[in-house]
Structure formats: structure tokens, C-alpha cells
Amino acid sequence: MDNKTVETISYLARLKLDKDKKEKITKDLENIIDFVAELQDLNTEDIVPLSNPLEKVAPKREDSVTSKNRKEAFLSNSPESDQDYFMVPKVVE
């Protein structure tokens, strides 16, 4: 786990880390990776990857509209909005 990797993943997660934190997190991440690295020693050749630990399957829903319009409540809970929309800092590519 080097500095550059930590910078990349903190950017991807939109986390701003100062120098001290970055060093601490690098160490923590190294420990975590070492801990789970033990699994690499196991032979998993004939084992199907587990997508979910529960031995259940997803319930399915009928395709009918039951959700109500709660626009005003939702908009009023957002940091910024106008009458119709959520407002965010300008994002143009």
C-alpha cells in the first residue's frame, strides 16, 4: 500500500486526507490487507463465488405504482433546491 494508491482511492471516495491522516490510513489499510491476504493461500478452484451469505433468494415485486409524490418533503430536506429541482454546484464536463 503506497502513498499513490492511497491518494487514488481517497480521490475515488472523495475523501480529503491531510498528511498525518494519510500516513495513519496507509498503515491501517496495510494491516487490513495483510489480514485478509491469508485467504490467498486457500485453494478455491472449485468453489463458486458467493454473491450473498444468506441462503435465500430475492423476493420479487409486482409492477404496480404504489409510491406517492412526495416532492415537497424531499426537496425541503435537501441542502438547496428551487420549486422543482434539487440544486447542486455547477457540474459541467
Added chain:
Amino acid sequence: MSWETVIGLEVHAQLSTNTKLFSSASTKFGSEPNTQVDLVDLGLPGVLPVVNKDAFKKAIRFGLAIEADINQESTFDRKNYFYPDLPKGYQITQMTKPIVEGGSIDIDVDGDKKTINITRAHLEEDAGKSIHDAYPDKSVIDLNRAGTPLLEIVSEPEISSAKEAVSYMKALHQLVTFLDVCDGDMSQGSLRCDANVSIRKVGDAELGTRTEIKNINSFRFIEKAINFEIKRQIKVLESGEKVTQETRLYDSGRDETRPMRSKEFANDYRYFPDPDLLPVVISDDEMEEIRSTFPELPADKSRRYISEFQIDESEAEIISSSRELSNFFEVAVESKNDPKLAANLIVGEIGSLLNKDNIKIDESKLSSDNFNILLQRISDGTISKKIAKTILAEIWETGRNADEIINDQGLVQIQDESLLEEVITKVIESNTKQVEDYKNGKDKLFGFFVGQVMKETQGKANPKAVNDLLKKALNS
């Protein structure tokens, strides 16, 4: 140097379900912003997604139609990225175990047939809509579309020209609309495509570096965008440079593609299985139900129309190629109308009215009921086929009942022989020169006399009666 083009398409088909993939909010297009949003679509903590049965049904129906493998157990993964119109910070998609794998679609380019193999088709949710020009320093977000089910259909890189890409897209459009999987409305973004384009020297085994053109939403733009990109890449390569792997946008106003995202950081979506969603299992019974409600596809329809109703092959093909037209035709036939007559009017007169207005039959003012009345009035001899065209034109504008139009405008066909004989006598008397020529062997003039009688009767004369009576009068 000669180059060859390699294209793979990723098509997003918006599934025509009532509700979203994981919530029971409506997917209706064009509603007031942010009125079709559920807690799940907002990604609020503590809520859980529940899959929509119909979205799976439609995806499987598509898979069966292209003879693909259906994964009766499929799973969902998270694709992680930040953008304001994606409230959860990840898109739920099927990376590792998609519902549909394999299969193929046949295309036809100027008579040449080709089969394009399909890699996979997976379910995923759409994002919301960002609007950037409403305020000078803000972007605004409408989440009505967030969570709408999409079927992403990925082709193998087997398409070798812009024309083939268009044919592929048209074949796909026809298929998804017939299957009632997607409404196919490209202007509303129901069917949109990303094109991966690369160029290599003829004979090279390896693929060239590709670029991806995002979100092309019309048949015309697919052709133009790909052709521009092919030319651009050839120019880059011929000048000794390398094509950069990047995402590009097609600007239809300037007819060019240009790079879209800064590549400071390569995209890294960090896919992982979505812990909120259990594997989705489709039972054999459910598969059987989907198979048993499988709709008839265009080629089968066309064959059936020809054998069952003896209509022309070309007419059968035109009618069966459109879901709306074939429904319209089938309703008319089920109501005991003459299939040949119905087919004839649908392809001829109605077809040209549809083309003129560039609409679908169910967007027109002509209802099936009214069409039935019109067909019956032709069959029972009340009106001629020629007058039917006048009536159709009026219905097209006003949507009025055909019987009303016939009565109000006095369009009832003239069958009364004595009335017709009167007109014929008049026509013969005022065209003595033509009568003489006809009697001297100019048979072609017969059509002229029919025309004159029709003119005198404003097209209301029964054509068969006119023929018989005219022959009698002229040969006497």
C-alpha cells in the same frame, strides 16, 4: 493503405414497465420534475431495493427472442462513481452474472444478410437528469428517471460499417417494440446507443485502439457519428500518430465527435456484489409462463398473413414490420372485414398519410372502430374505394365518424342504373370525337369515358356498374 472498421454497440433499452427496477415509483415520461421519486431512488439510509418482476420478464423475453442463454439465477453489483444525478453514489447493474448471455441478431444491409452475435444483455438502473443551463452557477437535478429499468444490450465487435450499425439498431428497435420490451421512442431516450469504434489495417489480427461515442439517440446520428469517427481515426493513423482511448460525444450541430471526459484518472468503478440484493432466481414455472406469452414476431406474422389471408407478400411485410400497424390490421380482420381490402388501404392510403405526418397509427385520429365502419361501407357497396380515400383524408384531419361523413357530404355510391345511364348518355353525347375513335379500335379510350363518368358523379358512381353500362352503351 486500406483500413477496416470494427464496431461494437452497447444499446440501452428503457424497459416499458410501470415502475422502476427497485422501487414502486412510476416511470412515466414527461411528468413534473421530482414527482416520481421513492425513498429507494433517493438512496436514503435504511431503505432496501426490491426487484420488479416485470423487468425480469421483459429481459428474459428479449433473451428468448435472440436465442440466448438465460441465467435463471442472476445477481446485481454496484458500479461506483460520483455524479449528482446518481444519489446513491453507485449504479446497480449486473456485472458478473447478467440475466441474458449470448444470442444473435440478424441484419440486412442493402440485401446482404449478416448475423451479429450478442455478448450479453443485463439489467441496470438509469440515473436522474442533470440540467446545466437553468442557473448561471448551479446545476439542477430531476430524479424522475433515477432507477428506471434499462436493458443494456452489448454486441460483439462484429459490425464493420456505419450502415451495418444502423441496420443493427433498426433490427433491435423492431424486436424490442414487438416484444413489448421497450417503447422504442428514441427522441425520448427510450433506446440509445454507445458505439465503440476502432480501425485497423486490413488483415491485422489485433484490434486497433477504440474510442467510445456516448449516447447517440437517432438512426441518422448513429450513421453520421460513426462515419465521422472512422474518418478521424484514419486521419490520425495516417499521420503517424496513435488513437487515444477515450470517450467522445457526437455534436450533431457541427457533425463531429469530440473528447468528453478528462482522463486525469482512469475510470475505476470498483464493482462489487450489492449486499442489499439477494440473487434473483427465476423458476422453471416462471420461465414457462414467459414462453407461453411470447408474442408473434414479424417474420412469423408476415408468413401467417400470406397463408391465412392471401394478402400480397409486400403488403404483408410492411404491415408485419410494425407492431402498431399489425395490431391495427389484426383488429380489422378480427371484426370480419375483408383482409385484402384492409391490407390494401393500410399500406396504400393510410401508409402515405402516416408518412406525411411522420406518426404511428395509434397517434393518428383514425380509430380501429372507425376503420371498421369504413371497410364495411366499401364491402357493402355504400361507397367506392375511391371515395374511401376522401373519407380517410377527412377522418385524418377531424377524427369524425365515417358514417357521419358519408351522410353529411352525400358520398353514398350511385348504384341506380337509370341515374348512371343518364350520365353515360351525357358523356357520350358531349364526346362524339372520342366515341368515334373508340369505335374505330382505340380501346384505350375506355378509361377516358370511365374517368368522365366519375368526374360527373364526383367519384360516387359504382365502378363496376359504370364499366358494365358503359360497355353496353359504347358497343351498341
